[in-house]
Amino acid sequence: MRLFNREPKADQLKVVIVGAGEVGYHISHRLAQEHKQVVVIDQDENALRRISEILDVQTILGSGSSPKVLKDAGAANADIFLAVTDSDEVNIIACLFANIIAPDAKKLARIRNEEYSGYSKELSENLLNISAIINPEVEVIKSIDRLLSMPGAVDYNEFAAGKIKLIGVRMGHGPLLDQTLMNFRSVVSDSDVIIAAIVRDDALIIPGGSDTIQKDDIVYFVCKNTSLESVRKACGRSLDPIKNAFIIGGGNIGFRLASLFEKKGIHTKIVDSNPDRCSVLAEKLDAALVLCGDGTDQEFLQEENIAEMDVVVSLTSDEETNILTSLLAKNLGVKKTVTRVNKLAYQPLIKAVGIDHSVSPRLSAVNSILQYVRQGNVLSSVSISGEGAEALEAIAESHSEIVGKPIKDLPFPKGTLVIGIMRDTEVIIPNGESVILPDDRIIILTTPENVARVEQALVVTLQSV
Known part of the structure; x- marks a missing residue:
């Protein structure tokens, strides 16, 4: 058994992960970055060693389908339980015992066999109380579909039931090239288009007015459905569909x-x-x-x-x-x-x-799992530029600290942006004066080190209730 380098705090979210393969490793990596309390269980000593040498997580050698091992791992106190080994059977049995040991924990299982997936409702509601079944093959198809939905883009995601787009385009030419963001509105007059991030030489930048768009930058645009043509003109690229x-x-x-x-x-x-x-x-x-x-x-x-x-x-x-x-x-x-x-x-x-x-089916599965790990009423979560940033779609709870204030006054750390709001059927591309109201669907772009603070702001504050 390998313990944490630092003693976990009492209020830290505790996540137990069964499986130290690629999926388990990358989820552990993300959550450890966010200072969550992570315990990883696996029978492969080498896989655990790889994790323990790099990450500040606890590792336990043993089978995740063993109730004794799960108890030793502290599963009874887990907030979230993830079964992500390469074996569907191990993942199902692990969730079975986790449901007995930690009935209130949110449980997710990686299951690829279509015969098992056909019983997802029974597994979720009746037998194991699993919050979600993740099939890497299905998730990678979703990733490919998103990529090809906007052929001129290198990255593409949708939020608010498809009404808000986040489009990453590599800049080769077009009117925005060599322009500072202060001049953005002189080039793109459409107020329903904003720039959320720039990736340059694999480094992600949350830009300010003095930043300049350079050749080969990947620029992430946020826009409404109706503004795709404005993005196309700004990039000088064709966004024709795949035939x-x-x-x-x-x-x-x-x-x-x-x-x-x-x-x-x-x-x-x-x-x-x-x-x-x-x-x-x-x-x-x-x-x-x-x-x-x-x-x-x-x-x-x-x-x-x-x-x-x-x-x-x-x-x-x-x-x-x-x-x-x-x-x-x-x-x-x-x-x-x-x-x-x-x-x-x-x-x-x-x-x-x-x-x-x-x-990658495995990385697509990781992105799908992350949305269920997030605190607050998070509807979806996608990684941007590898692991450079994350876009979260969440419901603004009435008593959370983000409600009723102009966006410019929100308690978010530097490098965090509110890039979209959906209020009932109205879609808003916000500015600093926009105010979030209860039950708004909001999209937040942030860096991995800031996710924990964003989650904290999304959660209902007990003092306000």
């Missing part, structure tokens, strides 16, 4: 994505090297064209006119193959590539070698 897609890899994720593209009316080709799998895909898919072939074969790709595709998505289980096929597609003239990469060590290489986007 033709090519999927390499016909596994579960490839099949799910092809099914989604069919529903959206996107002309889709999906290729897999296994003839038996191709037969299954052909039976299950209606409009998509199923091809049996090698996605790394240049001649095969040329025969299929890959250069005419708007996007190539590489989703095989082998990430080296995914990287190779994406590079080959770019070399053959494809406009956009999306690559499945699980090894985080490869992530910094993706843009360096010319691949447009990378997605």
